[in-house]
Amino acid sequence: MLAAALFLNPLARLDVRSALDILIIAILIYYFLKLLRGTRAVQMLIAIVLLVFFYRGAQWARLAMVEWLLTTLLPYVAIALIILFQPEIRRALSRFGRNLSLMKFASRNPKASCDDIVMAAEYFSQNRIGALMVVERQAGLRTYIESGIPLDAKLSYDLLLSIFRPGSPLHDGAVIIEGSRVAAAGCFLPLSLNPMISKQLGTRHRAAIGITEDSDAVVVLVSEETGSISVASAGTIDTNLTPEELSDRLNEMVSRRRTTMVLPAALSNVRTSARR
Numbered sequence: 290m291l292a293a294a295l296f297l298n299p300l301a302r303l304d305v306r307s308a309l310d311i312l313i314i315a316i317l318i319y320y321f322l323k324l325l326r327g328t329r330a331v332q333m334l335i336a337i338v339l340l341v342f343f344y345r346g347a348q349w350a351r352l353a354m355v356e357w358l359l360t361t362l363l364p365y366v367a368i369a370l371i372i373l374f375q376p377e378i379r380r381a382l383s384r385f386g387r388n389l390s391l392m393k394f395a396s397r398n399p400k401a402s403c404d405d406i407v408m409a410a411e412y413f414s415q416n417r418i419g420a421l422m423v424v425e426r427q428a429g430l431r432t433y434i435e436s437g438i439p440l441d442a443k444l445s446y447d448l449l450l451s452i453f454r455p456g457s458p459l460h461d462g463a464v465i466i467e468g469s470r471v472a473a474a475g476c477f478l479p480l481s482l483n484p485m486i487s488k489q490l491g492t493r494h495r496a497a498i499g500i501t502e503d504s505d506a507v508v509v510l511v512s513e514e515t516g517s518i519s520v521a522s523a524g525t526i527d528t529n530l531t532p533e534e535l536s537d538r539l540n541e542m543v544s545r546r547r548t549t550m551v552l553p554a555a556l557s558n559v560r561t562s563a564r565r
Contacts, residue, residue, distance in 0.1 A: 337366060402444055402469050403539045409449035410509055410518050411532040419513030420453045421463040421493050423478070424543055428504040430472075434465050437476030444469050463496065463508075479503060483524075490526075497521035507542045509535065 344363065347355040406422055413420045423430065438459060442448060444466055452459050452474045462475030480492065481499035490498075497508040501521045508521040518535055519528040522542055530538070 337370070340366070402466070403536065403543060405444055405446045405449065406466070406509055406539060407532055407536045408446045409453075410511055410535060412446075412450060413453060413511040414516045414518050414532075417513060417516045418453055418455060418511065419460075419493060420449070420509075420511040421478070421496060422449070422509045423463050423465045423476070423497075423500060424507040424509070424539075425465060425467045425472070426505045426507065426543065428506065430465055430467075430500075430504060430506060433463075433476050433478060433500065434473040437462055437465070437473035439473050440471050442471050444471050463500075481524075494519065494521075494526060494528075498524060498526055501525075507539065509539065 340359070340363075344356070344359040347359060406424070410420065410422070412418075423433070448471060449464065451457070452464055452471075454460065459475040463478050464474045465472045465476050478496040479499040479502075480495045481502055483498070483502070486495065486498065491512065491514070493510050493512065497510045497519070498521050500506055501508055502524045505523070510519050510521070511517070512519070517528055518530045518532070519526055520530060520535060520538055520542075521527075527538070
């Protein structure tokens with residue numbers, strides 16, 4: 290009874306403000322851990338937690354020299370956290386800063402734009418032509434657009450075929466699509482550094498995952514080696530899609546309203562769609 294009273298007494302003094310405070314902290318911790326899942330930062334975080342526990346143990350055991358050393362080092366941990374977790378922090382701030390407005394595709398006939406992309410992907414797949422097509426959504430991709438050749442041309446099936454034609458100077462880069470226009474071609478994309486990615490995935494797949502880790506873009510890619518069609522979004526990738534499956538997923542992704550914050554998930558499982 291005494292133990293139960295000691296446990297329930299603090300709960301009896303819990304008011305609405307305290308409950309809200311605890312809830313907010315719990316949510317922040319949850320999303321922080323979810324953000325780190327599947328990244329190299331997890332091991333760093335574990336090491337820092339162990340260091341803190343070691344510090345508390347040194348205090349409890351009255352190990353003066355160890356406590357002094359850790360007391361001197363711990364103030365620099367905050368700076369180390371910012372440096373070590375810089376990619377994750379940048380990604381989180383980018384996602385928090387996005388508004389919940391309709392995507393740019395929504396007001397620019399997304400069906401017609403998606404049809405051009407799907408038809409081009411089908412042609413590339415049949416002819417084993419590698420391609421990387423990035424569809425901008427809410428988050429701007431100006432940094433990546435500036436890394437390529439500006440086009441600002443109307444999106445069309447013929448234009449995509451011309452860009453990715455073997456021998457074209459723009460063939461090896463990515464195309465970035467803004468609404469119904471091709472903003473740039475030959476763009477460089479960041480490669481994902483997630484250690485959980487399958488070793489079977491090539492550079493194009495890593496680039497597709499990398500750009501979707503840093504933004505809410507949707508990426509359609511075709512493998513030059515196998516001709517398989519894949520689509521990447523929110524740090525995950527679906528491979529071996531049929532043109533019909535690609536059309537359904539692409540139309541859904543670029544047409545729906547974005548109402549939730551999507552955080553990167555572990556990439557240990559690459560989803561594969563069976564051919565019909």
